[in-house]
Amino acid sequence: MENQGLVASTKSRIIPFEGIRNFRDMGGYKTIDGRTVKYGVFYRSAELTGMTDKDKEMFSSLGIKYIFDYRDDGEALVKPDPVITGVINERIPAIAGEVQGLVQSMEDLVKSELFKDLKTIGLADMYGKMALNSRSYSRLFEVIQDPENMGILHHCAAGKDRTGVGAALILSALGVPKEVVIEDYLITNETLREFQEMIKAELSGKLTEEQIKLFDAMMAAKEEYLQAVFTVIEETYGDLDTYFEKELNLTTEKRTALQNLWLE
Template sequence: MVVNLEPSLPYPPFVDVEGVINIRSVGGYTTSTGRALKPIVIYRSGDISSITHKGKEQFSELGVHVVFDFRADSEIKNYDSATPSMEGINIIRAPAGIQNAFDPASIAIRLKNWTTDELGAFLTTYGEILDTATEAFRTVFIHLRDHPDQPCLVHCTAGKDRTGMFITLLLMILGVEDRDIIDEYALTTVGLAPSMPQLTRKLQKMPVFRDNWDGLLNMGSSKPETMVATLQFIREKYNGAEAYLKTRLNLDEEDILKIRENYLI
């Protein structure tokens, strides 16, 4: 697992937590109705298993008491990346992974798809996430509905795809403009940049990645045009984020209104 020990992104919305990649706050956007999100609605990041002692102190200063981990059990085992205990932090396992997505054969197939059709591969993957992560996503939305006074963090391995889909749904139901959702997604390119040299060295040692390098580079991207297509995909396949929450997560109009009430000012 990659450990970035150097403070390298000490500016909003990124926050500095030693040993945690791509960690930033989400909030502060103006909505289509003229309201605004609270400055910090939620935090998002990549894997936090390499957090250092100093990082734990920095994390505590953020006031986060609940962490939702979207990673699959097999993923944690394969990458030897169990989350360490942190005093005062409730770690909630909420696997949002696609079944068998992390076995070498599946990875090889997916990387080949990213080599030949990057955008199509993203839309396929994001559709699979949205179809299979319903329990995980419902768990976090219920927390946001019931505990707006308890700042939380959501994360997966890179903090890009599973985390990105959750944040996209949240921003959509809160009425954030598409251009801001697109920009927020693209921030992951900045958030992952400091760890890329270490990550590259690590992955080049693994045949499944070394043999499909172009696909890996495409898979690791977070281009604005990918989110443009993803927003259209959510609206066409699920009739929008609000309908997705109602039909796939079994949340109702009252639940959605309460989340808006909690986080819009």
């Protein structure tokens, strides 16, 4: 499917850091009313702990003032964000409970209780649950309404699941069509492909065939995962407008103001 947003600038929005994966500018997407999301305002990525000196120079050139971290205490303890002068760092977990295994050993993760839970409930269900009663996303939307906080980088461990939901909510609030929001999410399959293959090679011979399949499912960005967010929102609130107002305190007036700030 050809669409207006991705055809123009998929490669240009992927920023090639040395020690940070899946780093992307969320700008350039057309909205339903014909405007465009500004570049240099919203960024998304995986964890930042591998940032090199060269990365720090590039990071400083992007004008980022705020880092919003979806990880929990365990993850941040093992792989903390670097302290960058002049940049605010706020961390509010987007998933209840510790997922510390994500940042230790992939082999341990696949064999962990967390992985068993994901096998039982499925990633799509996990995505849907993230969209409701979230202190993390509620705070995110407070942050992005203040021009003093922008540009903002939001991230988790891989920049796929928790960040994927956050990115979908931001782009949807700005008026980007759902099909474009989903295709933005699917770019992760390109940006994490090399990392996924590297980890699979390291795990070769250590996991069962079923565990490998679970790993592939967990690392993949699938349309059905993000679609679950929209389905839960529609089932709970009827439409996105009501969701933004009731769940995230983004009234019609606030949403218009948000769009006027970050669209051109």
